[in-house]
Amino acid sequence: MNHNGLLIIMTLFFCFTVTIADINAIHLARGTGEAEGINQKEMEVHFINVGQGDSTLVKTPNGKTMLIDGGPPSAGEKVVTYLKQQGVTSIDVLVATHPDIDHIGGLITVIKELNVKKIIDSGKIYYTDTYFEYLKQIKDKDIPVSIAKSRSVIEVDSAVSFQVLNTFHWVESNNQSSLVFSLDYKQMDFLLMADVEIKQEKKLIKTFNLQSEFLKVAHHGSVTSTSREFLEKVKPEKAILSYSKDNHYGHPDPTIIENLQQAGATIYSTAKAGDIVVTTNGYSYTIDVSGTKRLVYRSSS
Structure with a gap:
């Protein structure tokens, strides 16, 4: 083979290699928006493993923080430690969905241990x-408290919508009075059901469009909640249980596990997986479970 032929082969090989590399780079970037040259901000939703209880940390795209519930008393130090590990020393909005322990x-x-700027409470006594003791700590720290109103939007970050869907009613139990929230960032929706029945x-079915990619399952998977009729409206891709x-x-x-499976939802639980972290740019998301990340790509079109 002469030098000209060798040069042609080497040139073709180089072009082919670059093309493959470019294609791989595009596929890797699709989940983050980098293929379009866009630096998209991310929201994180942390379902903290607090044992038999609930606690959810939200870190918004613009760096605001929300904590929804804190689990039982025995989980308090775990929650504080977890928040600090995530770089959180100040909470912009703390939510108590209802007064169960x-x-x-x-x-x-x-x-006691962190700077809490504002509290949203159900109003249930x-x-x-x-x-x-919860009320005493609020008074001692002189923290502003608001009672949630149905359909109201909690102002925390203009990039996300954090809306109250269910509120306290005098004739209802603690669980029935639980605050329910929709948390929406672009095309990704989270439905946080607390302990409602x-x-x-x-x-809620009659009042709101409940369709959401992520469902925080009500009342730790109790049979008192999560009916098939409800799931038909939500159509969750992922279901998170905390117990x-x-x-x-x-x-x-x-029965609830069967309902979720028939609805086509992939189920994650803090009991089996520990802390569960969902990170989303509004179009795609990763789920970090016990250190393993799974990427699911969703087109923005």
């Missing part, structure tokens, strides 16, 4: 030592 117990430690689900292993409540109920 497995939701507000850990908030007592959070309020509960005559327990834990509830009154089927009665509230029916009201402890071998709890004496029987959570999650096998």
